[in-house]
Amino acid sequence: MAKIVVDVMLKPEILDPQGNAVASALPRLGFTFATSVRQGKRFEIEVVGDPTSEQLAEVEKAAEVLLSNPVIENYVVRVEK
Amino acid sequence: MAKIVVDVMLKPEILDPQGNAVASALPRLGFTFATSVRQGKRFEIEVVGDPTSEQLAEVEKAAEVLLSNPVIENYVVRVEK
Amino acid sequence: MALDTVAIAQTTPDDIQPFAQLGLKADEYARIKEILGRRPTSSELAMYSVMWSEHCSYKSSKVHLKQFGDKAPKSDALLVGIGENAGVVDVGQGYAVTFKIESHNHPSFVEPYQGAATGVGGIVRDILTMGARPVAVMDPLRFGPADAPDTRRVLPGIVAGVGGYGNCLGLPNIGGEVIFDETYAGNPLVNALCIGVMKHSDIKLAKAAGAGNLVVLYGAKTGGDGIGGVSVLASETFGSGGSTKRPSVQVGDPFVEKVLIECSLEIFAEDLVVGIQDLGGAGLSCATSELASGGSGGMKVALDKVPLRDPSLSPEEILMSESQERMCAIVEPEKLARFLEICAKWDVTVTAIGEVTDGDRLIITWNDQVIVNVPPRTVAHEGPVYNRPMAQPAYIDDVNSQVVQLPIPSSAAEIRATVLQLAGTPNLADKSWVTSQYDKYVQGNTIQSQPDDSGMIRIDEKTHLGVAISTDANANWSYLNPYQGAKLALAEAARNIATAGARPLAVTNCLNFGSPEDPGVMWQFAESVRGLADGCLEMGLPVTGGNVSFYNQTGAVAILPTPVIGVLGVIDDVRTRTPMSFDVAGLDLYLLGDTHADLAGSEWAFMHGQRVGQSPTADLGREMRLIEVLLAGREEKIFSAAHDLSQGGLSAGLTEMVLRHSVGATITLADVGISLLSESPGRVIVAIEASKTDALSTLAAKYHITLSKLGTTGGDSLIINDAVISLAELRTAHTATFPKLFG
Amino acid sequence: MRVGVITFPGTLDDRDAARAVIAGGAEAVALWHADADLKNVDAVILPGGFSYGDYLRCGAISRFAPVMKLVIEAAGKGMPVLGICNGFQVLCESHLLPGALTRNSDLHFLCRDQEIEITNTQTAWTSSYSVGQKIVIPLKNGEGSFQCDDETLAQLEGEGRVIARYVGQNPNGSRNLIAGISNARGNVVGLMPHPEHAIDALTGPTAEGLGFFTSILNAMVK
């Protein structure tokens, strides 16, 4: 069944201590692929049936006021199978 | 430029207090769309150039040993434009 | 993106510069030109504008704050006074203690978690900078109405931020305040206090001495934090090349700060620095100009060497960035290698960015081009000084001439209802919902913390030397009479530590007010400073430092004048402190001090929406005699417990005491309503064994302090005359409020 | 006997743990996360704190510290290892102990005096107590909720490897009120609340945590 996913990431210019911690741990474990790591949140929202466009609009609103803090974060809403 | 994304979610049988908190806050704000909310982590990893399949294999390994805890979490690795 | 250099500035004297957008007045801009003998470069303009801001230059408050020096009592305890990052006092046995309070009000409204977190981070670095190990924090907080929707956003975020940062640093939180009033809606107050301990010989100062010594920047990389304002420079002066989307919110990384603390303490222990300064407000502009002017004035800095988190930053932005968790040290060249080694051990980024020079100019280059060439004192210390107009606001006479009209309980049912209502009102209710989010045990030296009258920590495990500290403000009284309000807050803070048996030693303060451009607010401020300075002189307590926060105002509505006063005291043996409450039945309870019908500005008046009348008048002579009684009583082991009375009067004081160890009390009061509700200052409840009655009377008589019997301890109820309140229902009333409001 | 106390970057309760070791009658030996040997210690404590800021997951990054390789080796040979709070999290991440510690169910950091019941006194760290003994020691963490799958839980319970349980209301959502567990052999113990902050009623709620640090002496004498 499809679900709605909201990805919330710190804005690029905002310090990301968690991402930095991961970025500096990786090479210590021998992983050298990353030039940068950012860590954010992923919300998986289930609705009854398949998401409607009204629901998506509502989720957008919720993402704006509850799931993210627009002062420091950006969000993306999408449907995932 | 493309980046590698790792989504880490708690296994379905593991209690998710953060997701539950969001699920119960939504209706208080008048949002009634969700039947369930789970909250996980999203890592955005940048590499030099476009991700190669070797890099993706490495990221899989890193996701397994560092980015997730297999006792409680599942992960998915993918490339995102 | 063209670089503005000193050479260019000399040849283009008439270029238009966006000084007004940067907050500088035309005459201030003219003065900069006069100082430099030319127009400033854009980097110089950036530096002057931040350093001459209200926040950094104290331009509106300076003329008043002078009184703390002018009226300073003679004190042998003061090792470092006002003017350094934090004051330092001698607490004996070779130990020195440094403590200071700072505000982070505006950022905490915009982003409660990060605002509060970085507030804690900033004050901790100030303390570290003095050479001390930070050992505890406190957080006096003020919010809009407890049941307002925005308070539900702001309060949990701020509390989580204070805890998130302080807990991660391993600093026990040993006290604070949580007060609600509608004027703080839109202007929450987040004041953060930190205490540090060192040996006398370890004191460090912010000065760059010795030509050839290196300027070393260490800690986090520099990003675009907190420089929203300067984007005007980037965009206006430099076209659209620079990024205009700079975050005005700073995000803290407490882990980096924790590592920075340990790294710095190792560096200090090996005596590797000549001078040191943290990077707080105004970042590198502040650190370089203050360090240089603390020395002989000469310093050269290569700004392009600063490690960047965001490579697109312009030099102007780097100078103004308020990225957290950074320090700037002056290091002798032969000690640099060891300095770098210690940084490597802790995985701390470190770079030598310049050196101390002969001469008296601060010269900053960008890829070898001179972009700043200024006398550093003019940036750091010779900012504008305003004697702002002030006038007693009209409301003063109006409210002072009115008399509070309040219901006064007398029947058993009314007494019960009143005590329960006070126990649960947000300003007096149990604050565990907040304080259980703070680690109070870490470091293993916490002797007292919430809900005790003061925080107390052990400094020496062998001798049991300790310090106690309390912060207080009574904005309701300050509103009615700012002069008295400041004195009363000082007295209360001092009394709070003396109840435990610590002798008051020194004062810090955080003065939170509305707009200084409002003559009424300016008057409130001036009166508060005058009251505090007079009070400190009378009580013989030096002001060691503090902070001013203006513009706490929404539209025309200013916050209540809120001078938060912190008093630090010493106790020679923490094991012998007087506890806040009793844990056995059969003790006698007495009240020290006089009770009058002091209801104006009381919590009871606040609960009835009345903000009129006259505040009590501080009698500091009597307060000092009361303190002597408390100290002597502790030494002579007379007291089983002692608890200060303040907001909520005797009703609140008794509630807190009986609930502490779940031992009730039976109290008999004449004029019961006033006795329970009055907030007359200078009162303390003490519990004694009957055998100590004579000793107590003798002591009270010696210091001319009124002594009256209240009752005895025991049972599982608080009984006041014929009103019986079970501890269970009292506890429910006291503890249910916060969880109900904040989840 | 020598008890090592490991400091990772961000460890906070290391000095307190060392103080408790001394109060228990042993010698405290400071170990650094980057150390390449265990300095001949007889037992190791991983103290509380926020190692590496507790970013990613608590204990996830510390697990890879050089010293942990040695600890895992020594634990395999039977050396007593105690992980307190963050140390417990590191032990789980290192797979020396099963399960994981997740966000407190109410999502708040919680610092309070917590009553726990000792349910196994056969381990290296609990022999000074009696089964069923109730003690009050500080609990202070944001991620103290013990989680594991049903099978693991059944195994832990079946083998008596739950060494302490919260008494009264569940403070953080831990399964079966679990406050601490041990490995099968009983030498490795993880405990969420902080016995090292309850060795002296002057600075802690009680002195009832001292037993963890005296137990280790018995373990060595045997």
Ligand SMILES: Nc1ncnc2c1ncn2[C@@H]1O[C@H](COP(=O)(O)OP(=O)(O)O)[C@@H](O)[C@H]1O
């Ligand atoms: N209300 C005050 N009372 C006394 N001293 C003050 C007060 N406000 C500021 N100061 C002193 O002025 C100096 C500069 O203050 P501040 O800019 O807050 O320091 P910092 O640069 O460390 O943040 C400090 O020594 C501080 O203690």
Ligand SMILES: [Mg+2]
């Ligand atoms: Mg400072």
